[in-house]
Amino acid sequence: MVVGVHRKTKIKIDLKAIGKNVANIKKELPPEQNLFAVVKANAYGHGLEQVAYAAREAGANGFCVAVIDEGIALRRAGIAETILILGVNPPSEAVYLAENDLSIAVESMEFLEKSQAYLSQAKQTLKVHIALDTGMGRIGFRNPADLQKALDFLKEHQEQFDFEGIFTHFATADSADDTYFKQQLAKFNELMTVVKERPRYVHVANTAASLWHQTCGGNTIRYGVGMYGLNPSGNELATPEPLYPALSLVSEVSAVKKIKAGDKIGYGITYTAKNDEWIATIPIGYADGWLRRMQGFEVLVQGHRCEIVGRVCMDQMMIRVPHKIPLGTLVTLIGEDHGEVITVQDVADYAQTIHYEIICDLSLRIDRVYC
Numbered sequence: 001m002v003v004g005v006h007r008k009t010k011i012k013i014d015l016k017a018i019g020k021n022v023a024n025i026k027k028e029l030p031p032e033q034n035l036f037a038v039v040k041a042n043a044y045g046h047g048l049e050q051v052a053y054a055a056r057e058a059g060a061n062g063f064c065v066a067v068i069d070e071g072i073a074l075r076r077a078g079i080a081e082t083i084l085i086l087g088v089n090p091p092s093e094a095v096y097l098a099e100n101d102l103s104i105a106v107e108s109m110e111f112l113e114k115s116q117a118y119l120s121q122a123k124q125t126l127k128v129h130i131a132l133d134t135g136m137g138r139i140g141f142r143n144p145a146d147l148q149k150a151l152d153f154l155k156e157h158q159e160q161f162d163f164e165g166i167f168t169h170f171a172t173a174d175s176a177d178d179t180y181f182k183q184q185l186a187k188f189n190e191l192m193t194v195v196k197e198r199p200r201y202v203h204v205a206n207t208a209a210s211l212w213h214q215t216c217g218g219n220t221i222r223y224g225v226g227m228y229g230l231n232p233s234g235n236e237l238a239t240p241e242p243l244y245p246a247l248s249l250v251s252e253v254s255a256v257k258k259i260k261a262g263d264k265i266g267y268g269i270t271y272t273a274k275n276d277e278w279i280a281t282i283p284i285g286y287a288d289g290w291l292r293r294m295q296g297f298e299v300l301v302q303g304h305r306c307e308i309v310g311r312v313c314m315d316q317m318m319i320r321v322p323h324k325i326p327l328g329t330l331v332t333l334i335g336e337d338h339g340e341v342i343t344v345q346d347v348a349d350y351a352q353t354i355h356y357e358i359i360c361d362l363s364l365r366i367d368r369v370y371c
């Protein structure tokens with residue numbers, strides 16, 4: 001992957017904001033509660049290692065990732081705490097996982113049986129967290145009989161498996177309507193009656209459940225989007241403590257020109273100047289994860305909101321500015337400039353998606369700088 005370190009389009013990450021967000025949620029929780037920082041997908045686009053260090057310093061005592069390679073990257077970065085892989089892994093990777101002390105979500109007997117053979121041959125022990133599907137419909141054991149079989153199997157094969165955790169995941173914890181949340185919680189409690197010896201980690205809460213359903217149980221939370229300073233509900237529910245957004249996205253004016261009324265801009269000539277206008281070019285495009293459908297949205301220049309005109313290209317886009325401005329003028333796409341703010345939520349609303357997707361889409365080509 002080539003990172004554009006020599007260009008002025010940058011993602012700025014405020015690691016102090018990450019620290020504050022972790023410290024704030026820890027204050028809300030009982031002191032014995034563990035916090036696993038969710039750093040999958042390059043820490044939601046913020047940078048895996050840097051976020052992991054900041055979260056650990058602020059009190060995170062474990063980490064969640066989605067795929068094996070993210071877990072390996074954390075181990076190589078010197079993270080010695082628990083690292084849980086939330087996604088499903090092939091049994092053929094069981095030995096590699098165990099060798100690297102990675103904990104994994106387990107959701108089927110088939111996985112347990114197949115990986116048991118590999119582990120036993122390699123004389124390795126794998127840490128497992130049993131996934132319970134209480135209504136998300138994604139991964140996990142769904143009924144007490146299947147769960148019982150898995151628990152019996154773990155007990156029978158203690159040399160190959162360390163039963164470290166059990167968890168579930170909520171589909172609607174970020175909604176004001178808690179009907180389905182309560183159904184999932186009841187299902188979880190029902191399944192848990194099968195579990196006679198509780199493992200070290202019992203975890204049910206993502207950010208939304210940690211903020212709005214603090215008594216939902218478990219001794220560990222999986223804290224993701226809130227750590228990055230974003231409200232999981234969008235604008236639907238208020239958070240008990242303020243969240244501090246960690247990410248901003250900036251660029252600069254790379255070209256500027258005056259065009260005449262009737263002149264056209266961009267592929268497909270979708271924009272025609274109504275008057276004589278000043279147009280600036282900004283070196284960011286959809287290859288950077290700045291979506292093509294952001295045409296018509298705004299960016300901040302010297303505290304002014306300036307419209308994105310014409311199609312967003314792969315690596316560049318054009319904006320209409322009120323007057324001639326110097327090359328190199330700062331352009332803020334996400335963040336604050338002279339008291340004006342564009343949030344990730346604003347971008348997501350315009351793009352008709354959620355803020356999670358906007359930050360994950362920001363390409364690795366954009367250089368991340370930390371402060």
Ligand SMILES: *Cc1c(COP(=O)(O)O)cnc(C)c1O
Pocket residue numbers: 038040086169205206207208222223224225226232
């Ligand atoms: C991604 C993920 C989380 C984190 O969710 P947030 O809403 O970002 O807090 C927690 N648990 C599981 C299982 C996940 O997949």
